[in-house]
Amino acid sequence: MPKRFMSLIGPFIGLILVIVLFGALEPAFLSTRNLMTVAIQTVIVGLGAIGMTFVIVSGGIDLSIGSVIALSSVVTALCVRAGLSPATSVAIGVAAGGMCGALNGWLVTRLSIVPFIVTLGMMGIARGVAKWLSAEQTVTPSPEASEALASLATKTATSPGIWITIALAVAMALVLKRTVFGTYTYALGSNEDTARLCGVPVERTKVWIYTLCGLFGGLGGVMTFARLSVGDPTTAIGKELDVIAAVVIGGASLAGGKGSILGSMVGALLMAALANGCNLTGVPNFVQEILIGAIIVAAVAVDRVRAARA
Amino acid sequence: MKTERDSNPLLLMSGVQKRFGGVVALGGVDLEVRRGEVHALLGENGAGKSTLMKVLSGAHAPDAGECSLDGAPYAPSGPQDALERGVAMIYQELNLAPELTVAQNVLLGREPRGALGWIQADEVQARVASALEALGAEELQPDTLVRDLGPGQRQLVEIARALVEDAQLIVLDEPTSSLSQGDTRRLFEVVKRLTGEGVAVIYISHFLEEVQEIGDRFTVLRDGETVGAGVVRETSLEELVALMAGRSLDEFFPKVPHEPGEVILELEALAGEPLPREASLSLRRGEVLGIAGLVGAGRTELLRALFALEPVRSGEVKLNGAVSPARSPRERLDEGVGLLSEDRKGEGLALDLDLATNATLSHMTPFSRGGWIQPSERRAAVERWIERLGIRCTGPEQRAGDLSGGNQQKAALARLLHHDVDVLLLDEPTRGVDVGAKVEVYRVIGELAAAGKAVLVVSSYLPELFGICDRIAVMHRGVLGPARPVDERTEEEVMSEATRGFKEEVA
Ligand SMILES: Nc1ncnc2c1ncn2[C@@H]1O[C@H](COP(=O)(O)OP(=O)(O)OP(=O)(O)O)[C@@H](O)[C@H]1O
Ligand SMILES: [Mg+2]
Numbered sequence: 077m078p079k080r081f082m083s084l085i086g087p088f089i090g091l092i093l094v095i096v097l098f099g100a101l102e103p104a105f106l107s108t109r110n111l112m113t114v115a116i117q118t119v120i121v122g123l124g125a126i127g128m129t130f131v132i133v134s135g136g137i138d139l140s141i142g143s144v145i146a147l148s149s150v151v152t153a154l155c156v157r158a159g160l161s162p163a164t165s166v167a168i169g170v171a172a173g174g175m176c177g178a179l180n181g182w183l184v185t186r187l188s189i190v191p192f193i194v195t196l197g198m199m200g201i202a203r204g205v206a207k208w209l210s211a212e213q214t215v216t217p218s219p220e221a222s223e224a225l226a227s228l229a230t231k232t233a234t235s236p237g238i239w240i241t242i243a244l245a246v247a248m249a250l251v252l253k254r255t256v257f258g259t260y261t262y263a264l265g266s267n268e269d270t271a272r273l274c275g276v277p278v279e280r281t282k283v284w285i286y287t288l289c290g291l292f293g294g295l296g297g298v299m300t301f302a303r304l305s306v307g308d309p310t311t312a313i314g315k316e317l318d319v320i321a322a323v324v325i326g327g328a329s330l331a332g333g334k335g336s337i338l339g340s341m342v343g344a345l346l347m348a349a350l351a352n353g354c355n356l357t358g359v360p361n362f363v364q365e366i367l368i369g370a371i372i373v374a375a376v377a378v379d380r381v382r383a384a385r386a
Numbered sequence: 387m388k389t390e391r392d393s394n395p396l397l398l399m400s401g402v403q404k405r406f407g408g409v410v411a412l413g414g415v416d417l418e419v420r421r422g423e424v425h426a427l428l429g430e431n432g433a434g435k436s437t438l439m440k441v442l443s444g445a446h447a448p449d450a451g452e453c454s455l456d457g458a459p460y461a462p463s464g465p466q467d468a469l470e471r472g473v474a475m476i477y478q479e480l481n482l483a484p485e486l487t488v489a490q491n492v493l494l495g496r497e498p499r500g501a502l503g504w505i506q507a508d509e510v511q512a513r514v515a516s517a518l519e520a521l522g523a524e525e526l527q528p529d530t531l532v533r534d535l536g537p538g539q540r541q542l543v544e545i546a547r548a549l550v551e552d553a554q555l556i557v558l559d560e561p562t563s564s565l566s567q568g569d570t571r572r573l574f575e576v577v578k579r580l581t582g583e584g585v586a587v588i589y590i591s592h593f594l595e596e597v598q599e600i601g602d603r604f605t606v607l608r609d610g611e612t613v614g615a616g617v618v619r620e621t622s623l624e625e626l627v628a629l630m631a632g633r634s635l636d637e638f639f640p641k642v643p644h645e646p647g648e649v650i651l652e653l654e655a656l657a658g659e660p661l662p663r664e665a666s667l668s669l670r671r672g673e674v675l676g677i678a679g680l681v682g683a684g685r686t687e688l689l690r691a692l693f694a695l696e697p698v699r700s701g702e703v704k705l706n707g708a709v710s711p712a713r714s715p716r717e718r719l720d721e722g723v724g725l726l727s728e729d730r731k732g733e734g735l736a737l738d739l740d741l742a743t744n745a746t747l748s749h750m751t752p753f754s755r756g757g758w759i760q761p762s763e764r765r766a767a768v769e770r771w772i773e774r775l776g777i778r779c780t781g782p783e784q785r786a787g788d789l790s791g792g793n794q795q796k797a798a799l800a801r802l803l804h805h806d807v808d809v810l811l812l813d814e815p816t817r818g819v820d821v822g823a824k825v826e827v828y829r830v831i832g833e834l835a836a837a838g839k840a841v842l843v844v845s846s847y848l849p850e851l852f853g854i855c856d857r858i859a860v861m862h863r864g865v866l867g868p869a870r871p872v873d874e875r876t877e878e879e880v881m882s883e884a885t886r887g888f889k890e891e892v893a
Contacts, residue, residue, distance in 0.1 A: 263736050
């Protein structure tokens with residue numbers, strides 16, 4: 077038990093440092109309102125990181141999640157504009173992401189192409205489809221039509237977006253640690269040959285893992301639409317790297333077999349808090365980018381040193 | 387009574403300690419190695435042999451203890467430093483670059499350079515040729531790619547690498563566990579040659595016959611401490627075993643009475659891609675059938691094709707009388723057939739995951755409901771096998787990769803037992819397993835047969851096949867010969883079939 081939490085200590089300390097540091101520099105950082113903003117800003121990367129944790133723990137990678145978020149935001153906006161009910165629009169938006177993920181999984185397993193290439197392709201395809209569906213413009217439903225979904229992303233303590241993310245994180249953490257599917261995910265990432273030898277349905281499990289990641293990307297797209305009230309085909313460019321960074325900062329290994337949802341959530345919070353704090357204190361954007369880059373490398377380095385000592 | 391030669395010891399280690407977190411791997415070890423001797427390091431699985439050698443070769447820093455080499459204090463900062471002091475470790479998972487040539491591998495990182503940093507080709511040739519000659523391995527061409535060499539030859543390349551560095555002390559950790567008999571003989575010749583020139587060799591093996599053949603002196607570790615040392619020739623096998631295990635073993639091959647029942651598995655002219663070429667046999671419940679043969683004859687491929695890990699070209703597999711063309715290991719497992727892989731690091735275990743996951747990965751139904759695992763039930767299931775097989779570990783949560791070699795093998799075996807399969811395909815089931823634990827594995831195999839399971843054992847260790855099998859078949863160049871009762875066979879006959887083929891086989 078203590079050993080399991082050991083690997084979370086690094087990112088937790090990082091998160092606390094960031095909070096204490098910015099709290100001291102700028103008391104407004106710690107105001108409820110601002111903390112809610114940080115939480116809201118974590119939602120999209122956080123949702124993506126839940127799905128990405130499964131992919132990375134299984135030894136894969138999904139570079140398409142940023143594009144999937146954009147595609148799903150456009151699809152959701154189109155549905156809302158067409159007058160579909162909010163629930164239907166959300167379902168279709170999430171499903172669009174799930175389809176991209178399923179296609180990723182299918183290509184990875186059927187054609188045995190490495191995930192890096194498949195999802196690099198999907199990154200272009202999903203982005204292209206988003207632009208095509210939206211005729212390369214933002215899709216803006218009427219304010220009345222968007223209202224119901226916009227309430228998902230209100231900046232209050234009861235903001236549904238935050239609670240949905242927390243609930244899903246808890247649920248998926250349990251799935252990863254306590255189900256047969258989660259165990260298969262770790263087994264695939266640790267040693268695929270062993271998994272095959274033990275009769276793990278390797279192909280089917282992988283398709284599910286990528287589909288899951290797509291679904292979470294889709295949900296991220298819905299949240300993006302909720303926040304902006306427009307479907308923007310050029311949104312979330314480069315978001316896949318934030319998502320991957322959150323997972324890696326949270327202790328996952330790109331070689332597979334290691335990682336946890338809680339860690340990934342801490343990683344996502346750390347990045348959101350850092351970005352928000354920098355904005356508040358007027359630290360220029362480039363410093364922010366340097367800091368985040370340094371934190372990614374430091375997080376992995378700390379993990380290495382700890383592994384070597386143990 | 388020691389036969390003291392009045393030479394100073396080359397290596398002295400005393401009171402060496404090493405712990406990993408809460409695990410005491412070495413609790414105070416003394417070791418003395420002399421020039422020109424083969425020093426056998428013995429002990430049960432998890433006794434600390436590999437750990438001690440990692441301390442010696444600079445891979446681990448000890449927590450306490452003194453070492454001296456050639457009279458001078460010795461505390462290597464890393465493997466490279468150790469090598470420069472003349473201590474070389476030949477790892478079992480060989481560290482060679484397969485796409486480079488023999489010469490490039492031998493001199494990797496130490497290429498002789500001329501002006502401008504160009505590698506001097508003739509100097510390379512000369513140094514590599516002299517190292518190969520010192521080994522008596524002149525037939526190895528310096529410009530062959532390592533990829534094209536067999537396991538025995540690769541090991542020679544590793545040793546050549548130690549020689550160009552003028553190693554005075556070479557450590558061989560279970561060097562023969564995946565070598566053919568021919569390669570093993572060859573290695574012994576090389577070892578004798580080296581010790582003749584004053585090099586000391588530390589030799590770790592669970593094959594006590596080998597130790598008796600080439601060992602000069604020995605040291606026994608138990609639970610991370612030195613419990614005895616002496617001269618191999620003056621010590622009987624029983625005494626060695628008793629020192630290692632802390633008790634004496636009454637029998638090496640425990641007999642559990644079992645009766646063959648109805649036929650469960652039949653192979654009809656099974657052929658794979660490209661091996662095996664032809665294999666037919668029938669296996670009964672309550673029977674242990676052994677397959678002997680040379681390394682590379684296609685025994686492993688037979689088991690893998692049978693387990694649907696590799697494609698079947700032609701032929702039939704029948705289970706309980708019905709033809710069964712399974713397409714995946716999952717289907718085989720569901721039919722009650724399980725495979726123990728010979729390659730436990732590469733395939734047999736997920737080293738990063740814990741023992742519990744490894745032991746139960748193929749069969750989680752007993753403690754899962756609707757896909758949700760009940761951790762306490764799983765724990766209980768795994769603890770039973772830890773107890774039954776005597777797996778030395780800190781508990782079901784220990785990382786499989788941190789177990790000692792032999793305990794990893796037991797963890798892989800535990801998975802088949804947990805799955806409770808009816809047909810067990812065991813590929814080298816006791817590779818790397820210590821003498822006492824081997825007896826335990828044999829007893830388990832006997833009990834499985836007594837419980838009506840069918841066991842197919844592939845092994846390169848003939849005494850083991852003769853000790854535990856009811857019938858033995860020999861595989862020669864991809865063709866499986868007829869299985870005959872073990873009391874109608876002799877080791878000589880089996881060896882000759884394995885090397886020269888079968889008398890019955892008329893072209
Ligand atoms: N990196 C590690 N972390 C934790 N425990 C370890 C580690 N390496 C070794 N151990 C433990 O130290 C003990 C000694 O292991 P070691 O590998 O030296 O045994 P060994 O004598 O070589 O056994 P074998 O004959 O099975 O190879 C074992 O209990 C093992 O689990
Ligand atoms: Mg060992």
